[in-house]
Amino acid sequence: MKIGFLGLGQMGAAIAANVVKAGHDLQVWNRTPEKAEPLVRQGAKLAATPRAAAEGRDIVLTMLADDSALETVLSGDDGLLAGLAAGALHVSLSTIAVATADAVAARHASRGQRYISAPVFGRPDAAAAAKLFVVAGGDTADIARARPVLQAVGQRVFEVGERPSAANLVKLCGNFMILAAIETMGEAMALAEKGGVKKAQLLEAVIGTLFDSPAYRTYGPILVDERFRPAGFAAPLGLKDMRLAGEAAEKSVTPMPLLSLLRDRLLETIAREGADIDWSAIARTSARNAGL
Amino acid sequence: MKIGFLGLGQMGAAIAANVVKAGHDLQVWNRTPEKAEPLVRQGAKLAATPRAAAEGRDIVLTMLADDSALETVLSGDDGLLAGLAAGALHVSLSTIAVATADAVAARHASRGQRYISAPVFGRPDAAAAAKLFVVAGGDTADIARARPVLQAVGQRVFEVGERPSAANLVKLCGNFMILAAIETMGEAMALAEKGGVKKAQLLEAVIGTLFDSPAYRTYGPILVDERFRPAGFAAPLGLKDMRLAGEAAEKSVTPMPLLSLLRDRLLETIAREGADIDWSAIARTSARNAGL
Amino acid sequence: MKIGFLGLGQMGAAIAANVVKAGHDLQVWNRTPEKAEPLVRQGAKLAATPRAAAEGRDIVLTMLADDSALETVLSGDDGLLAGLAAGALHVSLSTIAVATADAVAARHASRGQRYISAPVFGRPDAAAAAKLFVVAGGDTADIARARPVLQAVGQRVFEVGERPSAANLVKLCGNFMILAAIETMGEAMALAEKGGVKKAQLLEAVIGTLFDSPAYRTYGPILVDERFRPAGFAAPLGLKDMRLAGEAAEKSVTPMPLLSLLRDRLLETIAREGADIDWSAIARTSARNAGL
């Protein structure tokens, strides 16, 4: 298929490489074009604007840092909205607000373009290995159309409803749950350590049993070894996601005290450790607050 | 081996049955002797007092509701301390306070008796299937001696240190982590449901991926179907464990805000739903507080 | 002085009436002009647009529901910015975001107009009695110029710094502190009541002593009598203020766990009681959660 790809950050570049590998005809755009070089060497074409990258494509994928980066790429004479053909499909992989996804879907619809949300779970290494989990929301036919591409970048695709933004809500829930698991391990490890049990021993006993799953397996060793820099997912990005979850919660009038606790933990961690630290360093904050 | 077993509640009876099945010579005692009948039919002998059940035994296992039940069984002329031979081993499976385990260990030591803590993870069905996870703390030789019995009742044994109470601390950490996972799912499900995503859809997407582990697999469906009665683990028992964890945290000066949140959730759930509800019903409280 | 006044809600109307009473020449505007009738009968002139109300005035006061209402009144051909003379002063009494106040100040400055923030503490009855507390931020000379008007509507004026938005930040802090006091009383009253002490007895003992101040004296009896409807200050307005405080906290990287607790309490109260209830009904939520 003729694919466009906008946004070649750490995650986007890894995903786009898997799209090329799967044999698709890829046209890419990035704000700083240098980042496209490895892809161009693999056969992708570099476009000068989002519009140019979208023109003549069946599907355009976007992987951008936040809502405002997506807005910039969408709008204006050089934007994605101007370039995408009627009937062509925009697949948004970014973690964005529920309300933003609803608005973007409506703008595409008014031009006869198609839109689905397909945010992903996984860190950069999972993206490189095509082991992402993809959560897809939107029209069943649109998801079916995108499926070959989504399967080229992830190990599994979950459909969560006809409204595209449902996928964004599930993605925010998932990130909330990951950070909650980190906080949980952090507090338990602080208690164990102050009681004379080694962090690694505690985690072996609980992860080897009740919590034997990717989220705990990924973050457990990071917490034990305190590998917080360089950040795989920086604390301010985690804070952004918790804020988006909080906005959705406030809009739907849903109290979430654990989400609130996580937001304050991230703020505390950023204030004390700096903005370049991994979001999982909230566990260090638990340790520090216990005098460790 | 010659084994004694004190405490035949839902968990204890299931465990004791597996000890008999493994071919050990079992002598049992329970406050209400009627509960011993199925075991007696399987070949166990019924003793009239804890002391009688302990006399002449190599190892005595106890599985009691709480610290004070353990104290009652230990002390007095008819108690376990009076009956256990010098050099014989008491294996405490109960979820008790860290400080209590330290005290019990000291009392056994002063009589030349051995003691290890070996609390277990798993609900009654796991106990019946000999699929418990056992966390053992104490002298390495003592744990080795108890291992054949522990392996007869569980699928795996974790050693966490030479101090028996280390195992109790790990057990409390584990229960804290389970309840934290329940709270996490409960808040996420409330947010999803108010945003138009079905609870089951959310859980499939996250448990099928990041959280594919026994704790989430066990409780996820209970939360989706709201199977809170009859209670597999009643909320007041969960509250007791969170209180024990909180006492350990206070004693070691470890702030644990998520633990505090869980305690308040359990209190709220008991106040509004009654004491006969499963501890996982804190997820219903999240839903109710969102107006669901 | 020649005064303009925009926004004649419950608070604005009461304040404007005191400006007239103090002998100032008042020109008013409101989105629904009917609300201006009592003021017109007292001698105020009714203007057709914010611009018209501002033209030829020394000082224009605004008292609007939120940031977007202020934005609407400021902008466009009929707006306050278009009508205010160079050198004339805009005094914003509304509770708005810190960032909004900074932005409004900059827009006035670029036109040679003056701006101060002067949010007020007090419920409608205090406004009617000219007993408000005014928190003023901005250039000292500007505050001095506004002082005669501010003293006509309040019992005391506090200056908190040269940056206008400093006053908005203090106002948000104050509202946070009031709601924190309500939460505090609510939890204490629930504990007392469940322990057999009457709510009124508890409050007499603590308000008659340690907490003998307007915030506690105002809200204590409301809580005891559960006078939550009609709302003096509706829960969604309280939630808006807590959100503004939260945005300021996030921007300045300040964790505020008590603020987070209050936000969740308001969400819970709105979800369970409806949006027409007073913000102080978070105390009812404390009682309900204890099974009262």
Place this chain on the structure above:
Amino acid sequence: MKIGFLGLGQMGAAIAANVVKAGHDLQVWNRTPEKAEPLVRQGAKLAATPRAAAEGRDIVLTMLADDSALETVLSGDDGLLAGLAAGALHVSLSTIAVATADAVAARHASRGQRYISAPVFGRPDAAAAAKLFVVAGGDTADIARARPVLQAVGQRVFEVGERPSAANLVKLCGNFMILAAIETMGEAMALAEKGGVKKAQLLEAVIGTLFDSPAYRTYGPILVDERFRPAGFAAPLGLKDMRLAGEAAEKSVTPMPLLSLLRDRLLETIAREGADIDWSAIARTSARNAGL
């Protein structure tokens, strides 16, 4: 009247001095008798045991550090229970658990002795100035009998019910409310400071208006000046009171999330600052967590 007084710590010594000044015949006891010297110089007699201090007295007041210190003084051959005449009255000024007060009341009743709880609000300087607030619980006639003494040591006496322990519950509520006010000021000050508003300016604006009461007037300046050492009321004592409140809350099934937050704050403050710091230093923790 013939008065006995047990417990001459910082608070007790100041209170006992006012009893002597009021002209009562005073017999005192303290664990370390040296502390009694200033009182003996004022005319008090020193007794060798709690029993001796109680014998022949109409009323015996106790002011002890905690429940276990009270227990030590009450029991045994040399204890208060043994010395107090039938019909004589024990007035307990200490901050103790609700359950302890109930138990002590029952023990006195079984000997025909009278008992009331009369805990006090106020720091040592208020005690010295006879400006304490006294909360009295118990039989009306017993309170009437103690009133001359209570009025000699405090500025006002509140009666809160016929059950002595009601006064202890109110006292715990009061201490909870004070610490909640400190947390509130601490968070607001951190937000203000990070936004460029001085702590003193914020407090002047809010304490000069809405919060003009002893609790805020006492602690506000301590927070602004960070006068946390030497401790007027050490953090571990505050933690003890919050634990007692938490025990009462758990027993009556009352969720109190703000109380939980305060407990964790004290733990965090003790872990990071040491046990010798004033409980109001939780405000420093708020500042530190914001990077100040």
